[in-house]
Ligand SMILES: [Ca+2]
């Protein structure tokens with residue numbers, strides 16, 4: 001549920017993003033805030049907006065359990081598929097009443113198949129018809145969906161489905177085309193994009209923050225020559241490619257002890273000039289940060305006070321950018337060339 005916009009033409013270091021958006025592993029249990037839902041395990045906190053949204057977010061799936069979500073269980077099957085008795089299980093509509101039980105509960109087959117078979121003959125479907133417990137339903141060939149009249153077929157816009165393409169999606173009649181923005185190449189799966197390795201002598205590396213340190217590794221998994229940088233419970237990190245500098249937040253026991261630090265990592269060989277940048281606002285609840293590589297400004301996401309604020313390069317001038325209608329913000333990405341700041345909330 002987190003996304004990182006890689007905005008550098010040539011990527012030196014990436015961040016590892018865990019599923020909940022934090023750049024941290026082994027996060028200790030927290031007390032849930034009033035804005036959060038407590039999972040049945042009494043340990044995990046999730047955003048209230050994730051309760052009954054059709055995806056299991058608690059480790060035990062209790063945010064989607066029938067006793068909590070009995071009133072809003074809606075089948076979210078892909079186009080031309082149909083939910084079984086358990087709406088989480090979808091099968092292609094051509095498999096309804098085909099004589100082979102495919103739903104775990106056998107719901108797709110039964111006496112209704114024979115009793116209602118003739119209904120399909122009068123259903124007026126343009127292409128295909130399936131028999132369900134509720135009567136006949138039209139469906140379409142791949143790449144098409146049933147139009148509002150319930151009978152004819154029209155192009156299905158795959159680009160409206162999140163994740164169809166990793167970058168640019170162009171809808172076509174009966175299909176779609178994925179493409180990549182400048183600096184990236186389409187991969188053999190025709191939907192993913194990968195950054196061009198430019199310049200070729202600077203291979204992409206992963207910069208990983210955890211509770212104890214920041215370390216660098218190559219994409220093939222071999223460790224780099226860069227010594228690990230000892231940190232304290234780092235929750236947020238970013239880098240400035242042109243300056244070969246990494247910045248992170250050291251989380252102390254008190255707000256005053258939580259500091260923004262930066263260090264130079266020239267040629268990924270050594271760590272030099274570790275320095276503290278005094279920020280005039282509290283960083284104690286900041287979980288994500290991003291650096292505008294054009295101006296050097298720092299952007300911070302505070303998920304307790306629900307705000308996004310920006311500070312200039314020396315940290316002395318800070319301005320709150322967003323604090324209205326921001327619910328549990330979890331991520332931030334910048335595109336300085338386009339002048340865009342994107343914040344991800346979990347409502
Ligand atoms: Ca959920």
Ligand SMILES: [Ca+2]
Pocket residue numbers: 095096097098099100101102103108109
């Ligand atoms: Ca079947």
Ligand SMILES: [Ca+2]
Pocket residue numbers: 143155156157158171172173174175176
């Ligand atoms: Ca299409």
